[in-house]
Amino acid sequence: MNCKKLAGLLLLSASITASRLPASPHSAAAFKKLLSLAGEWEGKDEHGMIAKTSFKAMASNTAVLETLAASGMDEMISLYSVDQDSIALVHYCPTNNQPRMKATPDRDDFKELTFEFQGAGNLKSPTEGHQHRLVIHIEDANHITETWTWRQNDKDTLMVFHLARK
Secondary structure, three states: OOHHHHHHHHHHHHHHHHHOOOOOHHHHHHHHHHHOOOEEEEEEEOOOOEEEEEEEEEOOOOEEEEEEEEOOOOOEEEEEEEEOOEEEEEEEOOOOOEEEEEEOOOOOOOOEEEEEEEEEEOOOOOOOOEEEEEEEEEEEOOEEEEEEEEEEOOEEEEEEEEEEEO
């Protein structure tokens, strides 16, 4: 077997093995908690303006789709899925960029998931405006707070949404 064929076989084998890696117990528990958010939510932002969001389990419960509508803003969607030891998030923003974030839970009994920026599609420069961080605080089965961090020109602006299940 020549070197090119062997390298190709090793690469194929590694990619198949990597795609079958199971979720860690912590990421599986975190994703289960995200799945439990399925349904309609409404509340207010930090300025008292109306905000609504919905969570929907997708693709045989392997992804969660969130649709967030805040007063005065175009609708935004985020897609959550398990990525081995983490929860991956891709955010589809009205500014036409797609930030990718990741939360890596370190225990099962958490109240907060913190998603950190990993990169973005359609982002010409890191100083261009984009969602850079998301913290989901799960107060109880019927109350959550989402704190989004918008970063532009190295300056962060928080957007906080206090939401209750409908």
